[in-house]
Amino acid sequence: MKRLVGFQYRADGLYCEGVRLADLAARYGTPLYVYSAGVIRDRYRRLSAAFAALRPRLYYAVKANANLSLLKLLKDEGAGFDVVSGGELARALAAGADPARVVFAGVGKTEAELTEALAARIGWFNAESADELARLNALASAAGRRPRVALRLNPDVEPDTHPHVRTGGGRSKFGFPLDEALSLLRSWDRFPALDLGGVHLHIGSQLADPAATLRALDVALDVIARDPRLTVLDLGGGFPVPYRESDAYPSIEAFAAPIVAKLGAWLGRLTFHLEPGRYLMAEAGALVTTVQAVKIMAGRRVVVVDTGLHHLLRPALYNAYHRVLPLARAAPAGVPADVVGPICESSDVLARERRLPELRPGEGLALMEAGAYGFSMASQYNAQVRPAEVLVTGEGARLIRRRETYAELMAPERECLDA
16 A cells, blocks of 8 residues: 655645645744644554454544544544543543543543543543552442453563653553553452453554564463453554654554464454554644754754744654755755754754755744654743644645634633732
8 A cells, every 4th residue: 555645845845735834834824733634544544454354443542642623533534542631531522532432541540530531431441550440440339330441461571662662661650560460350359340351552652563562462362361351452552653764664564464463363352452643643744843043053053943842842852853854945055954942951952963955044944753742742831832733635724723822821820810
């Protein structure tokens, strides 16, 4: 299946689908997040097709990007939602999600969040501690509910990915160690208000290949084989996307093939869940920014733009790489450039030593592969407003989140100012 490319150059500049990014910047201002509806749909359908033999249920990981219009787009494609907070649950429901198609994961669910999820009658809780199980059991009993629960296993598998996004190692905060999970299964009568139904895995993001997932599956399948109550296996997500031109990750079809082969024999016994986030969103988004100044510092070219770590945290947090493309295509200058933001932190560097053309104030750049963990991690640090967001479909574009105002930044405090 040919991979859809949502952003590409034409003669007069860089486009998202059929819309020129420079025109969107002029209309809506910058910084501006721009998303391709076509890429989101393409990635959802490719992932579904790659795992089709398992007849999986897909639950989009809302933490990747929680914009209501994007959630609705995925709901219309058939997705359920994987949430990790009460706020994400509220967003999924506001986008029209069927509560039965919502899975609540996360290592630190509060009593208030569990109560809200029970009241909404969500489909599943992926539990991560005995304390959480006890709290949920008490709340469910008091509410007259019997929610379905899966245990998140910590299989003690370290995938080959950035340390900050590994979640399956023995010292990770996530999930139950194997011995504790088996002990809980043997003593499940301690939780009479909970309907034990499955096992959940998620060992990390940007998995370089399926090998670590296959090792984790061995652990999960061994647990499932011991307990006939376990009829659901939630595989999590972590499917890789390329950020660098040189990245050579397997296609989603190649990644899925050995997993499907391993699990095919379990089809009569198990239902499978997947929780993609980054794979659906990363390549669908770009952060458009405007050059404010160009300086020469210690022989280096420094391009100062109107966005930074407050809008795209990943480079500062993970040393993550995002391609930087000029909105107007031009030959690169002889001196590489660092692209930096306006925030008063030395870590506010979006890209280092990139081959960019000569740039002047007012010209535009796009930080690519920014659809996942871009806006969702954005802050108002330095009292900066967050970007607007635009969704492009074919030849049309529409605003899906307007830019904040200074008054909105201060509203929660003004209410308390004279109290």
